[in-house]
Amino acid sequence: MIKILMLILLGFVGYAMIQGMIRPKEKRGDKMPRNRSRDGEQMVEDPQCGTFIPIGDAKSANIGGQQHHFCSKKCLKEYKKAHK
Ligand SMILES: [Zn+2]
Structure with a gap:
């Protein structure tokens, strides 16, 4: 059960990191x-x-x-x- 929670947590962290990497690019594209x-x-x-x-x-x-x-x-x- 704890392993599943850890996986979910890792998934969230990974998702947040990807979001953080994508957003600055969008801002730079603002002309x-x-x-x-x-x-x-x-x-x-x-x-x-x-x-x-x-x-x-x-x-x-x-x-x-x-x-x-x-x-x-x-x-x-x-x-x-x-x-x-
Ligand atoms: Zn004027």
């Missing part, structure tokens, strides 16, 4: 970690001034059929003026 802030919120680039802002704080507007995100209303206005 755009810079586009995520610390809490995992998506970051978007303001096309007017080039600042990156969390999508939740961005001012969004549909200009020329494309969705754009701005750091402020000022940038939004200036971008709209330049792309009429």
Whole structure:
């Protein structure tokens, strides 16, 4: 009976080790970690001034059929003026 428990335990340890070996590889495959802030919120680039802002704080507007995100209303206005 103890042998069976030991085998199960070894199986778990082996499984955990394999999981630990696989996960870092998946993280390395993540191509755009810079586009995520610390809490995992998506970051978007303001096309007017080039600042990156969390999508939740961005001012969004549909200009020329494309969705754009701005750091402020000022940038939004200036971008709209330049792309009429
Ligand atoms: Zn801006």
